[in-house]
Amino acid sequence: MGDGSPLDARELRAWTGYQRMSSALLARLHQGLHQDAGLSWADYEVLFALQASPGGRLRALDLRCALGWEKSRLSHQIRRMAQRGLLCREPNPADARSAVVCLLDKGRCAVERATPEYTARLRAEFLDLLTPRQLDTLAEISETVLAHLARGEEDLADLPDRE
Known part of the structure; x- marks a missing residue:
């Protein structure tokens, strides 16, 4: 997990740009x-x-x-x-x-x-x-994040039920 520090300008630009693009495109x-x-x-x-x-x-x-x-x-x-x-x-x-x-x-x-x-x-x-290179980069980014999230779901599945 990340360190919880505030986002720097580059991170903020990437994250807000992604959110705005995703919402508008969808x-x-x-x-x-x-x-x-x-x-x-x-x-x-x-x-x-x-x-x-x-x-x-x-x-x-x-x-x-x-x-x-x-x-x-x-x-x-x-x-x-x-x-x-x-x-x-x-x-x-x-x-x-x-x-x-x-x-x-x-x-x-x-x-x-x-x-x-x-x-x-x-x-x-x-x-x-997008250029072919940008498409490849986007695919790599998506695959990286999705693989990470899938590992997290597997970890959650291993936890005992708390009902």
Whole structure:
């Protein structure tokens, strides 16, 4: 863990720049998804993950882990999306204690319609502004931070429950 000292000017510039860029970019991309396809970001994440899975089906646990979501968040999201006919939840034939989330035709059409516009916005607002070297550096930074955070989650998983 860091030493807790105040951020210097370079650190502050990097951190505040990252925060402002991230917030503004995500807001722009989310707004575009809503305008172009009538999907929220959460809708798109779920549909995209299901579309990429074999047969458009994933165990709810695998979907939750892929998205990095809490169980209750995924459960509420699935319920709302099922009500709109985008996906369904079925008992898992291999394990009656779990469920499988299945992409329906309406959901497949929605994600297929949304993806080209989303990708075009992502390129125009972010990727095309960076050089190949900057993209590689960004990927390295992301991988470093994510690996560190994953180690921290493993450490937390080893702690006994305190309920």
